[in-house]
Amino acid sequence: MQVMTKRKGRQRGEIDCDRGRTTTMNPNADIVGGACEEVVDILENIPSDTERRAVTDVERQRCIRLRRPASFTIFRSRQRPDEGVSEEEIASVVGEQAAGEEPEEKRRIGVLDNNDKDAIYNISTDEELNPLSNDYIGIIANYFSVGIMVGGSTSLLYPVLIVKGGASASLMTASYAIVMVFWSYKIIFGFLSDCFPIAGYKRKPYIVLGWLFCFGVLVCLALEGNDIDPRNLVIMLAIANMGYVWADVAADGFMVWVAHREPIEKRGKMQTLVYSMNKLGQIVINVLILFGFSGPLMNCPGYIPDPSVPCTNSQAVLNRVDKDLLASNPYGWCHELCSGATFDFDLEIPEFALSICFIIVTSIPLYLRLKEEKADAEPIGGFLQKFWSQLQRRAAWQVILYGMISHITFGVMNAAKMPANFVWLDLHTFQNQLMIIFEKFVFFIGLNLVRKYALNISWRKLVLVGSLFVLCFNSLYFLIIFDIWRDAWFYIFTDVSALFMYTLNFLASHACMVEVAEPGFEGISYSLITTASNAVSPLSAVVSYQLLAFFPLLNDQDSIKADTPEVRKQFASLHTIVIMLNLSSLLSLPLLPRQKKETREMVAKGETSAFWGRFVIMSVFIFLLYSSIATLVTVKYHDVYGCFKILGGGGCSAEESSMPAILLISAVLLYCYGTNFYLFYLPILRGEQRFSWRMFV
Template sequence: MLSVEKQDKAFAAVNQSYGTLEEGNANGALVKGKSLVLVSIAAIALYSQYFAIGIIYGMLPGLKYPVFNNYLHMEGYQTAAYGVLIYIGWSFKVFLGMLSDCFPIFGYRRKAWMIIGWTIAALALCILTFTPFPKPFCDSHLIKCPLITPSIVELRKNGTFNYYNLDAPNDGFKFILLSVLVGFGYVMADCAADAMVVQYAQREPLAIRGRTQTAVYSSRYIGQMFAQLLIAFLLNGKIYGGSFDFTVTPNVMYGICLIPCVLIIPSTIFLLPEMSSEPTSFSTWLYSFWELLQTRVMWQVVAFKFLNSVFSSFSATPSVPIARSWAHVEPINDSLSGVLGSFIMSMIMVVVGKWGLHWNWRSVIAISTVFIVVIDAFAVFFTIWDIYRNQWFYTGVVLAEKLPDGIRFMVASYCSVEIANIGNEGATYGLITTVSNLATPFASVFYKLVDSIFSVSQTDIARDDQIVRWQVTYCFLIAYAMKLSALVWLFLLPPQKEALQHMKKYGGSSKVAGGVVVGVFFFALAFSVTTNFMSIYPATKCYRIAGGDGNCV
């Protein structure tokens, strides 16, 4: 592992070659060194990493509603599983971060793993782009598709059987698997980029520490908005539940994701500076990371992130089906609301980075969580009980949800910078963000299981009677109760950076607590990955633990 003095010499060489680094104010900085110039070539190259990440991060989830819910007609618990599985790579960030911390390739800890990650994503996207996508569940170009699908006997009787692909909900399985592989690829690149951001951020003085994270994540949300705009206008054809006569196949969308994956590789090689690093002994790294896991500051922040995120991620499986059947949301409006949501997230990054670096973390999370539950419930229950059904009114919920999400995300980022030690930046950042990312698939297992006892399938919701409305209401009431319960765990979160640094210095350590963190992490990871894959696999999707009705005959 390089000493701080050697790292400073390396960064000085980078400064001379690229003119990208400036002297930082050492007052309050966590390590010696120079902070990043935010308008330099190095910074722009780093922004491009996050812009490319944002395109894929916005595109793959954006396909859930128009393609997997409307086009393939998957059930609500299956689209919920898809929404989880395309993010599942984020649950492995700690391991991917470990790779860039411990195993430099040709002397480079970060750039090499970025290139490997982008190559994996590009190869998977090549297959997705050039493999013909399955036929739709109902070809709305040729017939008017009813909300309640007739039986096979009726379809044969009225001569419309050939316009249906009843296997469509199962045909998307391989495309989901390849999308998961894409996720692992670009998350590998993201982990290495995050570690580089942590290194830069730790060199910033206390007064401005956080500006680098704000800049790179704003870039990511710009890329995300770009992808969502493309979905809005290219996947709003009738076959996707929209109103446009013009549309493209899902393969085109995968091809759009492929372009930045290919372009970012030469950018990484030629424009992104990195000092050469000596290999680090894995045993030495593991011992160092285990010591960090035992510290109170680490296990307490990790416990907060996991518990708070599990409860706040508890959702309701009918949310996507009622968007189509009751709110009549067109893909263009669903995507445009996502664009506005991403814009709100980027503005949150700017606001927090400029004025909120010293806000009390507990207070802003509590206020934003209560606010979102009230707004969300207002829009959802008006839609459920047919008081006012409007696609913009319903999709406005997505916008409100971005407020607490953005704040929690930035708090996790700031905590990672304060806790990380030199040499384990990638794994530390990866672990703290991973437990939050892992909480979403873990929570989805439970809300799919809870909602499976209610009658909220696509066919049930299409009936739209009072019984079904009550069934959907129960699902959302349970979800809101769980979201509010997330605030119980705020006592585990230090209120600000100074308190976190004090805990790091004087909080002590516990091997038992460190062991519990490791045990819970591996259990939650294995459990959530297994059960969510069961939700989309044709042979196991019927089990209740996967979100099905339990009828597997």
Template sequence: MEACKTPTSSAACDDTEKCSQSSSDSFAKVESGKLEFAFGDPRNCGITLHYFTQGFVVGGIDSILVNVLAGYLNVPSNIQQGAVNMANLPCAFAVLLGILSDARPIFGYRRRPYMAGGWLLSAACFAYMVWLGLPAPYYCFAEGQYLRNQTPCNPDAADFYVWPIVCLCLSQLGMTAATASAQGLLVEYAKAEPEKTRGRTQALLQMVGTAGSFCAVVLVAFGFNGQMFTGSFSQRHQLSYPEFLAIFAVLQCIAGLSCIFCVREHSGARASVREYARSSFHLLENKAFSAVALYFFANSSLFNIATSAGLWVSLEWAKVENMQRQLSSLFGMLLTLLGCWLTQRCLLGVSWRKILFGACIFTNVLDMFPQFMTIFDIVRDQYFYLGEPLTRNVPIAMSNLVTQFLVNELADEKNCALVVGLLTTIGAVGQPLSVLLSNQLFSLFTPDLFLRENYVKDTPAFRWTVASSFLLSYSVSFLGMAMLPLLPSQKLGPRKLSL
């Protein structure tokens, strides 16, 4: 499960002045004065904790999807991809949640109640998962290892994934509501910054989110690294599944309470939801915004196709255990932190197209060498293998930054969450399509890429099949760079973006 990619937009069109004038009377009015963000201000600690907690959840959720679903329950990789897709489904409702945040204040505030309510809903879902627990593992477990060569002790365990995924889906709904509101507020903060440095606060808070992911990965590497969950440590000295989830629930409760009392925002009045819906339609009619929307949709669907072989290449051929997988994630996060720091220090004026192009090329080329050397048994070492975290985390982080910068220019003070939600929804609608296309496309490969048994046999012909699936994935990713001209190259001031 990933955090929804949340750009924000507000009506930026060639005829935007007309758009905003026609609906300005219907939009919520805010108090005069601009908001400012400062890390040292206690009144800002709520939104800082929001980003830290969001990063923590995103960084730690991979251990549930891999360690529990693939390792403990032995769920096939194609079903696991579909389950992850279902867990991310609430991202498609980000535009509706953004409209609610803009148009329907609660107790006079448009952001804090939705942020707090979202986190408390997510905490309740994790608490239910704690109560639910886990059945006995799929394979028999003895002397610190699974007996995969024997008949499974609990073959029904593979079907248990349904309820955890439902809980993660509802948890994602809460996170989407909180994030749509927080991103809307963050755009208001960004608009108070000078144009030359606009986006610095967003880059810094993305670093806070990455720091949260870093902490979660450290916890997984040293606290949830038991042998029953693809780990290397004795299970007796590691956190149990309920204990691990309880940490998430407690942190989400703290984030929710802090959002009630420690978030600075102007109060707002109720506005017409119908006018907000009409405004979102006018946005999609605009040529400039439509080009940006097309990029987000194509990038999250057609050019997000990935081979399903990566999971078993990592677990079966590279023998990557939980600790080493988390170290790989830590390396990716360090690169992300470096990228965010460089962006807010030196790259705020650099072409957004160049940033995205460089991130894609660098991470994919860096990933090719360990992947193919592992596939063809030249080097099969878990410390050498980098795997998916690097190629996933860095481009996503850079893409999130650029989309936030885009929203700063597209949105006004009255519909920030609407624009964030609209672009988030467009990207989220493409994600199920990418999973569907990936499963259908790679199901044509023979022998089957989804089954672990084929990786255990490890025949030369099957190695070439796996390698060709990776080549196809990389090629599709590189083709996606052809869509970059749809994005503006840089900010040219509010409502002056040109393609």
């Protein structure tokens, strides 16, 4: 008796289990297609035809490789012996995992058996550590000091540039990006910390050296005096930030090392604790800015405390002076308090810098007391080879790609909002700093609520809910644009509420980093992932002010203050574009693992791809180079090149084309949407995966 099996409609690219196969009851029957021998074995031992068909269907599915319609020949996978898995196979597995299905790769390998899960989920078998003990309290102190520097260097820009200097939207946005630029170079400091121990220690010496460097730059800033040029102030703050970023990277490695000792149910507590302390530090320094920079020197254009000095005749300053004040005292207006000054006293910039220096000096003894095990230095070549093998893991490059794509699209903002808040809402330093304090406080509360109640909720759900609420609150700005409700306190409420919901996004995008960073590579792994995310923050800023090139009325405070129908139309159009770009960040959610266990399972499966590893490295390098040059030129040479559309200006001449700005913005967005499409949505269109809304939750 012969049994012939026949498949109809065989797809190109499949392994046909039945082609040329004739099975008999003779055990020596020839079997064509060795990959499916188990099908024949099962058929020989099942007496029922119905059971034969059922089992054949099941086993046939296990033998089918990826289906690729002929029209997509450009995407055919090429098996590389040195990599083991093709890019198409990886895309398929990622798609299955994202859609909530059990990946074929997971079914094929047995690493996720129940008896192995403890070893997979618990990264370290060492005893859990108390971060508040004397041995590790220095880590907490470091993040508090980082918050002082982050909050101080960024919050100082609004009163100095917008309120006092009347800076353009593009200059303000670029200045913020320059101050934070060394966050994008954390990978360099992570490499130094992990690869070059000092006296046998990887963390403590770098923390201390970083803060001492920051201390030295702040002392130099204090010596510049209170009349320092705003652009030089921005550059010096950026250099000072390099020091504390150096310290922060070493502390990140320490933090990951401690977090690895937490059981999986509690893992995330250490991370949320240190970021809570970071926000607490920002609250403290913003309180100082609130009271120190709400006086006449910052908030009254052209103010001169010495009555013997004549008032300026600069038309740029006179345009920003209160008209009633100018009319009542045309010759002595610069010696009187304006309505924008909340207090009659001021804190000078040197005093502000020395205040931060005091906090740095008092914290150093805590860093020296940190308990750290000694480690031997590794050869650079061997260390980099091991790190490269770590980077090729799907768990690593997938998380990095998510951080980059989501931060680019969700980080684009309406660059015209800051000058508009000043001229439309009369948002002076006092109100702005009060808003920032509220923001940091609710962020601090949000982190602690998440730490207590939401550590094990799906990260995708947190990002989805947080993003939608943030965009809802941001949409309320249309009421301000069309003068339906222009009130500073209304704006403060919407902005603070949006930041509270952003807590969910922040936690989800950072929590997965601890799970991916492997022991022995804590510093460089964590810094690489954060570098990738931070590298695109200046890029988002560049895209934000390049969008102003298409809305020329929004780059200047005077034109926004005119509040014409055309200004409102351009503002509403820009705000709509920004919200749509932010909303599109949710398309990258399938790249984000759902939770800690799923991330550790991805690590345990060990899927690798040299292609995607190189892709990530090249992406980080190109974005970092592009954004750094663009922001530096915008700040340092704003008077010369600030008018160019590619830098957010309205154009240096009537003939200047907008095409360069269009091409650069399009290239950035094509990268984001193209990568997403290739990894997840192309397999769905090709029939290899099925669409599921579970991809986003």
